[in-house]
Amino acid sequence: MDSMFLITVLIVIGALAFDFINGFHDTANAIATSVSTKALKPRHAIVLAAIMNFIGAISFTGVAKTISKDIVDPFTLQNGELVILAALVAAILWNLLTWYYGIPSSSSHAIIGSIAGAAIASAGFTSLNYNGFLKIIQALIFSPILAFAAGYLVYSIFKVLFKNLNLTKTNRNFRYFQIGTAALQAYTHGTNDAQKAMGIITMALIANGYQTGDDIQFWVQVSCAVAMGLGTSIGGWKIIKTVGGKIMKIRPVNGVAADLTGAMIIFGATYIHLPVSTTHVISSSILGVGASHRLKGVKWGTAQRMLITWVITLPISALCAALVYFILNLFF
Template sequence: MFDSHLALIVLVILLALTFDFINGFHDTANAIATSISTKALRPRTAIVLASVMNFIGAMTFTGVAKTIGGKIADPLSLSNGMVVVLAALIAASIWNLFTWYYGLPSSSSHALIGSLTGAVITSAGFSAVNFHGFISILEALILSPLLAVVAGFTIMTLIKVIFHYSVPHRINRRFRILQVFTAAFQAFSHGTNDAQKTMGIITFALVAGGFQNSLHIPVWVKLSAALAMALGTSVGGWRIIKTVGTRIIKLDPGSGFSADLSSALVILGATFLKLPVSTTHVISSSVIGVGTARRFSTVKWGTAQKIVTAWLVTLPVTALLAGLSYGVCAGIGRLAAAVLL
């Protein structure tokens, strides 16, 4: 006999892993754009490195996953929780593909959080949203880019002071070598935060569907999410690589190193605090901070403005998309139930 409940959770898991895959190639640019643009790494080498380090990072932590799984809404309180997750994933995936196509480094984190919140509201009303948890997540998403600007500015300023009298050719060669390590560090930190979001959304669905009664992250969820992100990373996001690597500032090895190190530190710090942040926001902001330290006029503020605009519209647009997706999914579910009965 056809088990619609089981079929729905399988569909949710497959869509979540698809979102994770899209997130991988959408956000690959964030981890390797600077090292490619400064020629510290060849594109193929950079993508392989990012894939491996993303996988390792994804397998290392689970705190962010539990935050996503329980801080926005209580999955046990939703009567239609699996449909909520399904609608959220559809909306977030649509937005990720749209922004990837146009080369905008928008936030997969904002997309997922906005979509989940919009789907919860449509399903059960505003009272179903844990606004205390939602606001704490929103604060991390807002503060982390500001910290990245400060960190990028500070590290780049220190490098300028320390190596002021050094021969540029020699220093560039050394920083290109260092960039291999900072690119790896950045990809690792990306995995520790971004892959956790998919783990959290799958666990949310498992609890909502009655397949488990706690937010414990099963090993198979960790492994599948880590693999999906690593595979997505291996595809690469060349449109966004061009935006982050060349259209904000013209990077040299020293500034690329500064941007990589500052953003990786901010992302990893958020992971330790179990807070989901946007790796896109953090990395783009660190590049802006580095450019400001070099010379304010070197930053291409027109591109920066487009990126900020994409950041601002992501939450409300994905929330609306998720609301529409929930309506469609719930309607299809009722129609299917009527046909089967």
């Protein structure tokens, strides 16, 4: 069997595995608030999220095109097949490690850092497409800040609108409404996160000469959507517990505000074709809502632990991918 074809097959399998892991790793964030408030039973929440993730994943391709060409140029990438394979291995390892410890780390940071690290190991710093790469980094940095501010604002508006209503009755009504906001957030998650694996597969097809343009093939889109949907069906219980209960005590009205904020920021990024960390956005939305609700009610120790993980994910995944690239280069 031709080695390039073999590596391409491994990349496709690895990308689908990454999407599958992303499904139970990151989608836990999308349904965490609805599970913690008992708006949805865990099993029902996971089924809902799996369906909405699949629908979201087959709805758009703009983010996939950004991933396929804005970090590195797949048409000129040196040893492109090994770079992409190394990036996938490193990102999967980091995702599994953070999932095991229940840390809501960013799959986006992991795969973007890994691609950059492997490319640098292959051809040096000049291999990066700095205009596109910096645009992506800016989106990753500013989206959680925007989510925190928006979450604070949305919940502040809620407090004014519903201040005279009975708390028990309001929470009961919001619990029903939260079913819809959880579905919306899972849908927007699919529109952004599933496309990252689509972009990786497309990058590999271009780099290995199996595709001449940056269009996302239909089979790539559907297979990634299915992989993420299946991953979602497994569920990420450790991360659900962290996001749903260890940041703040979430009531239905808090959950609705956080879900609406997260969905709004994620879909906005999808609309302008930018990959963002759904983990960062959703967690920051909850932090913003919590700060608006009651500053002392936020468990800032958990937030600090999450922030440290967010900061170190990109450089660690880049270094890990560079190491994996050097190892793979010994065999291929």
